Amino acid sequence: MTQSNHAPATAARGRTAMIFAAGRGERMRPLTDTCPKPLLEVGGKPLIVWQIERLAAAGYTRIVINHAWLGAQIEAALGDGSRFGVALFYSPESDALETAGGIAQALPLIAPDGGTEVFLAVSGDVYSEYDFARLAARTEALAAREAPGMHLVMVPNPAFHPNGDFALSADGHLALEGAPRYTFGNFGLYDTRMFRDLAPGTKRALTPYYREAIAQGRASGELYEGVWENVGTPAQLEALDTALRANARQG
Numbered sequence: 001m002t003q004s005n006h007a008p009a010t011a012a013r014g015r016t017a018m019i020f021a022a023g024r025g026e027r028m029r030p031l032t033d034t035c036p037k038p039l040l041e042v043g044g045k046p047l048i049v050w051q052i053e054r055l056a057a058a059g060y061t062r063i064v065i066n067h068a069w070l071g072a073q074i075e076a077a078l079g080d081g082s083r084f085g086v087a088l089f090y091s092p093e094s095d096a097l098e099t100a101g102g103i104a105q106a107l108p109l110i111a112p113d114g115g116t117e118v119f120l121a122v123s124g125d126v127y128s129e130y131d132f133a134r135l136a137a138r139t140e141a142l143a144a145r146e147a148p149g150m151h152l153v154m155v156p157n158p159a160f161h162p163n164g165d166f167a168l169s170a171d172g173h174l175a176l177e178g179a180p181r182y183t184f185g186n187f188g189l190y191d192t193r194m195f196r197d198l199a200p201g202t203k204r205a206l207t208p209y210y211r212e213a214i215a216q217g218r219a220s221g222e223l224y225e226g227v228w229e230n231v232g233t234p235a236q237l238e239a240l241d242t243a244l245r246a247n248a249r250q251g
Helices: 048-059 069-079 097-110 132-143 209-217 235-250
Strands: 013-022 058-068 087-092 118-123 126-128 150-155 166-168 179-189 220-224 228-230
Touching: 013 048, 013 097, 013 132, 048 058, 048 069, 048 118, 048 126, 048 132, 058 069, 058 097, 069 087, 087 097, 097 118, 118 132, 126 179, 132 150, 132 179, 150 166, 150 209, 166 179, 166 220, 209 220, 228 235
Parallel strands: 013 058, 013 118, 058 087, 150 220
Antiparallel strands: 118 179, 126 228, 150 179
């Protein structure tokens, strides 16, 4: 397993996050033929930079980024993270390992001491104004649990996903069936113990982990109704860029 770390060796440990950046971005072609999707710009910044800045503002000082397609461009563009006030670590994948597989591959960077770590994972191609600092108490609560669990940030169902993913009760319990149903916003807290048995290099999605944890009552959730965009097509990218530039002119 090849992993790289361009961050200073003396970087202090703080809250840990992982940004998923290994996808090919097929629906975004031809833009992604020569540029990795997380480096596509909106409002004058790459999508992934918006995420890094929000994570840094919330106290996440250690950020692991996995990559596959054109990953060298991501490392070259972001460097060691010092200009964002964080330490960036990179987990290259020769072929994209999907979400759970990407986590398993990156575990030595997420929890370098081999211990248990509750970390935040976010998608590098989502734009949101969600305040990640809201997850601090949830992180501590998950870390104190005997069995590993997860906490998912849900959003109102977008037009492209009208039926949602899971049901969310008013007291924060997730269920596989029921109502009201919401869409997973691609922001989640996870316990590294959930992935210790997954061999590095294995392709595996997170969906089975969600379903198992929810079925066993080990998953909580919250509803976020603020600005959130899953940027999947050139048209969505252009619309978001236009909106952000208009907001900047007004502000």
